[in-house]
Structures are given as structure tokens and as C-alpha cells.
Amino acid sequence: MKLNIPVGVSDFEELRKRDYYYVDKTGLIFDLLKNSAAKVTLLTRPRRFGKTLAMSMLESFLDIRRNSRELFDGLQIMNRTEICEKWMNQYPVLFLSLKDVEGTSFENAFGLLKFVISQICITHSYLKKSDRVSNAYKEIFIRLEDQTASFTDIQSALLVLTKMMQEYYKKPVILLMDEYDVPVAAASSYGYYDKMLEVIRVIMSSALKDNQALLFAVITGCLKITKESIFTGTNNFVSDSISSARLDEYFGFTGNDVKRLLESADLEKYGERIQSWYDGYHFGDVDVYCPWDVMNYVRDLQFDPDARPVSYWKNTSSNSIIRSFIDFAGNSITRKLETLMEGGYITEKIEEDLTYDYLHSSEENLWSVLYLTGYLTKVRESELKAFPRENRTALSIPNAEIREIFETTIVNWFDDSVKKWNRQKLFEAVWTGNAAQLEEEMNRLLRKTISYHDYREDFYHAFLAGIFTGAGYMVESNKEHGEGRSDVVVFDPVNSCAAVFEAKYSRNLNDMKNSCEKALFQINEKMYAKEFEDDYDHIFCYGISFFKKRCMVGIK
Numbered sequence: 001m002k003l004n005i006p007v008g009v010s011d012f013e014e015l016r017k018r019d020y021y022y023v024d025k026t027g028l029i030f031d032l033l034k035n036s037a038a039k040v041t042l043l044t045r046p047r048r049f050g051k052t053l054a055m056s057m058l059e060s061f062l063d064i065r066r067n068s069r070e071l072f073d074g075l076q077i078m079n080r081t082e083i084c085e086k087w088m089n090q091y092p093v094l095f096l097s098l099k100d101v102e103g104t105s106f107e108n109a110f111g112l113l114k115f116v117i118s119q120i121c122i123t124h125s126y127l128k129k130s131d132r133v134s135n136a137y138k139e140i141f142i143r144l145e146d147q148t149a150s151f152t153d154i155q156s157a158l159l160v161l162t163k164m165m166q167e168y169y170k171k172p173v174i175l176l177m178d179e180y181d182v183p184v185a186a187a188s189s190y191g192y193y194d195k196m197l198e199v200i201r202v203i204m205s206s207a208l209k210d211n212q213a214l215l216f217a218v219i220t221g222c223l224k225i226t227k228e229s230i231f232t233g234t235n236n237f238v239s240d241s242i243s244s245a246r247l248d249e250y251f252g253f254t255g256n257d258v259k260r261l262l263e264s265a266d267l268e269k270y271g272e273r274i275q276s277w278y279d280g281y282h283f284g285d286v287d288v289y290c291p292w293d294v295m296n297y298v299r300d301l302q303f304d305p306d307a308r309p310v311s312y313w314k315n316t317s318s319n320s321i322i323r324s325f326i327d328f329a330g331n332s333i334t335r336k337l338e339t340l341m342e343g344g345y346i347t348e349k350i351e352e353d354l355t356y357d358y359l360h361s362s363e364e365n366l367w368s369v370l371y372l373t374g375y376l377t378k379v380r381e382s383e384l385k386a387f388p389r390e391n392r393t394a395l396s397i398p399n400a401e402i403r404e405i406f407e408t409t410i411v412n413w414f415d416d417s418v419k420k421w422n423r424q425k426l427f428e429a430v431w432t433g434n435a436a437q438l439e440e441e442m443n444r445l446l447r448k449t450i451s452y453h454d455y456r457e458d459f460y461h462a463f464l465a466g467i468f469t470g471a472g473y474m475v476e477s478n479k480e481h482g483e484g485r486s487d488v489v490v491f492d493p494v495n496s497c498a499a500v501f502e503a504k505y506s507r508n509l510n511d512m513k514n515s516c517e518k519a520l521f522q523i524n525e526k527m528y529a530k531e532f533e534d535d536y537d538h539i540f541c542y543g544i545s546f547f548k549k550r551c552m553v554g555i556k
Helices: 012-017 027-033 051-062 081-087 106-123 125-129 135-145 151-155 157-169 182-190 193-208 255-264 268-278 291-303 320-341 356-361 363-372 400-420 424-432 435-446 457-468 509-525
Strands: 040-044 093-097 173-178 214-221 237-240 281-283 286-288 346-348 393-396 474-481 484-492 497-505 538-547 550-555
Touching: 012 051, 027 051, 027 081, 051 093, 051 173, 051 214, 093 106, 093 157, 106 125, 106 135, 106 151, 106 157, 106 182, 106 193, 125 135, 125 157, 135 151, 135 157, 151 157, 151 193, 157 173, 157 193, 182 193, 182 356, 193 214, 193 356, 255 268, 255 291, 268 291, 268 400, 320 346, 320 363, 320 400, 346 363, 356 363, 363 393, 400 457, 424 435, 424 497, 424 538, 435 457, 435 538, 435 550, 457 474, 457 484, 457 497, 457 538, 497 509, 509 538, 509 550
Parallel strands: 040 214, 040 237, 093 173, 173 214, 497 538
Antiparallel strands: 281 286, 346 393, 474 484, 484 497, 538 550
């Protein structure tokens, strides 16, 4: 029997009522509530690691308007009788998600914020009808609800709503805010950071600082924006990030979670493959898989046992942070990226308190962002050759999926870099048969690359093809010619020219000359150029040997 796998379902009530497969993370409720002294708890994790589902679960458990005992039946939290009696459906809950509050301009984003707050008001429309709620608050509430609210109304919205809910229920309110940093992240990308920061900062400070209507707040996001920027003056503020060791097992799947899932789906034989592709994250003291990937792949396997792993996580975001990182840091990070791509690790200082407007102010900040957003992970101490210096963290690429994201980004970056490179001398060398100049120009270009794939021949084939792509030439790669398949053939029909390239990878520096001669011999033996003789006046045959970031060019 196929499992009912939830993909894209982040509503806890829906998940339980429709009998989706659920990995029990209700222990989070106990760990948050057993010591409720913290006024504000900020939980930061990468995207698609279960933050929204966790917040929905908390809402279902705590919200006074619900009767959630049946939803939690059979789950771990029900064994915590004292917690359930004290907290289950006992307090008013205000749940706000900012995940959709982003736009290319401040006006668009602010309009979306108005809409999100309006929807919250509609959910709590009973407040404006109650005699227990102050009329002054009701007036603001109505403007928020019908989206005619002023700038100041929006900034005070959460304070007003919590005050109204306290008046109505005669109990303090629990605030749950999901993806709090999405608006400022988008604002940073599109150039209206200061305006959006002013809005979010006042919303936060009014709701969280000295708000007598607030019992406590739980907030989630990808990054911990420095307290001075958004959480100014907030008391009893506790942050739990991927560097912590307190709540880590509740975000992501542990090895045991995945084992039980695969056993339930009768897919145990895929365990190693899933581990290679989607495991490798180290949050605090816990090793975790990306749950979004695991669920997507298990779902696909249930319908197609031959399904191959794909980068499901990649498709949920533009992954532009890697590209912006490479563009910013340039050649200074080339060797570090090569080390990561080869399966090694680097050591960097990680700064968790960041501001989006200064993310690109230093290479150090960018390594921190790659770590905090899930593109890199902390290396286990047992895998270190030596302990890093004080205040430094050993970082590596967590798994095959993230390595593929890096590879794709690097390929695109290099393709764009090549297009900007002045290749005129290189082209002149190709079409005049000047092998020495071609070798010099190609070596210059090779030194710009960020190498990957362990320098396999397909890397160099792609390198060769990429040089000519987009430059007005016809390019054929690995196509059958003569009695075999030539690596790359470039055509200049206007000038009746063709160039045949055969690439060989040399195992060491001293073997480059021999490899180059083998490439030329293969072109001749397989007669790669023979079929072009009737159509082109000039045919150039180049044998090229590569060793890491060096090449040797020979001409027939």
C-alpha cells in the first residue's frame, strides 16, 4: 500500500485530518513550553526544513478556539499530561506568516503586507462585534480589515490585535510569526531595504517590547537579523539556530525518521542513495536530512521505482545567493570553492547576527549566509584533520544535491564570464592556425575557471564548447564524424572555415605532450575532418591536452 505522502502541505490540521504520513515532531511543543520564561524565541533554519509546519502545529495545540485533542492522538506530546492540561487550547493565538510579503518595489510589498494583515483580521472578525473590545481598537481593526489602514496603523497592527484579543479572552496572547525576514530579504534585493526595515522594526518592537497583552512569541526565519536592527529592546530574547543544540532534531529528518519512513514504504533498498543526496546537515549535535527532498523522492519512488534523485530543494528558490557570492568575491574564493567541490572543507568565521544590507560587505558575511541558509554545513569533529582556530568553523557541502546546485551555478557563472571575456585573439588564433597563441589564450581563460568534476574530460569538453557558444559560431559537441565521435567542432560558414578539436586529459604534467599527440593521431585515424572537405575551404585540426588548469595545443 502506498503511503499518503504530504508534499507542500504545511497545515498541521489538514495533514492530520487527511491521514498524511507524519514524522512526529510534537516534542518541540514540550521543549518550548517546559521553560516558558523566554518572552521571544527566534528559530532560524534553512528553507524547507519544516518551520511553517512546526508553527501550524503550535497553533493547533495552543489556540483557545480549537479542540485539538483528536489531532494529537497517538503523538508524543500526549504522553506529557501536565503540559497538555496546562496548555492545550488554553490561550488565544495570533498566527501571522510573512512568507508572501515580497515585491520588486516597496509599494508592492507594503500592499501585500496590508493584504496579509487584512486576512488575519477576517479570521478574527468576531473581535469587532464584541462589547468586551474597546471602540478605539475597533476603528483601527476595521481599517486593517478593509485595507484602508495608514502606515502607522500597519506598524501598530500586531499590538492592536493582541490588545483586542486579550480584552476579548481575558487572557494574554501567544504570537506566532512565520518567515519574519522574507520582507527585508526581498527589500535588500530590490533596493528598498531602509523603508521596509522601518515598517518591520516598529511592528516588532510595538508587539514584543513591554506588551502586557503578550504571553510569549515564537518567530521563525532563515537568518537571525541583528537584534539592534529589528528586535531592539526586546526582553528575554532567545535565539535557536543551526549552531545550537537545543531544538535541532525537530527541524529536518533524523536518520531514524528516514529509516522508519522507508520501512513503512517498503523502500529500504534506497536508503544509501537518499543518504548520499539529501543527508549531511549537522544542526547542533544532530545529523539531519532535508525533509522536503526526502518526501518528494519517496513520493516519486512509490510511482516509479526507477526514479532518480533530483534537486527538489533547488527548485524552491532561485539560489541566487551562490551566484551573488561568486560575483562579489571573485578570484579570492576560487581555491576555496574548488576545495569544497572536491569534497574537502574550509574553515571560516561564522557571524550569525547579520543585516541584509551588509550581507555583501565582506567575504566573511557571505560564507556565514551560505552556512546559515543550508548551502554549507558544519563538519563533524571526527572528520577534521585538525581543529580550526578559535572562532572558526569547518564547513563543507552537505550532499550530492547541494553539490549539483554549486556546479550548475558555477557553470552559468563561467559561461557569462566567457561571454564578457575578449576572445578576439583566441578566435584569430583558431582561424589562422596559430597553435601557440591559442594555447596562451586558453591557458589565460582556464585560470579564470572554478574547477569541479575532478578534472574529468567532460569538464574540458564543456569548457571548449563554452568558449565558442554565443559568439556567432555553429558548435557541435560529441557528434559522430568520420569513424567516431569528435569532441568539439566549430564552424564559421561565412569564411568557409571549420575547426575540429579533440581533448585529452593528462594524468600528470609530464604526460601533456604525449596526450596532445594522441589527440592529433585520433583525429587523423578516425578521419574526423574528412566529411568537411567538400564544404569548407579551410579546416583546422587541434589536439589539446589538459592537466588541471593548464593546456597544450597541437595542430595537424
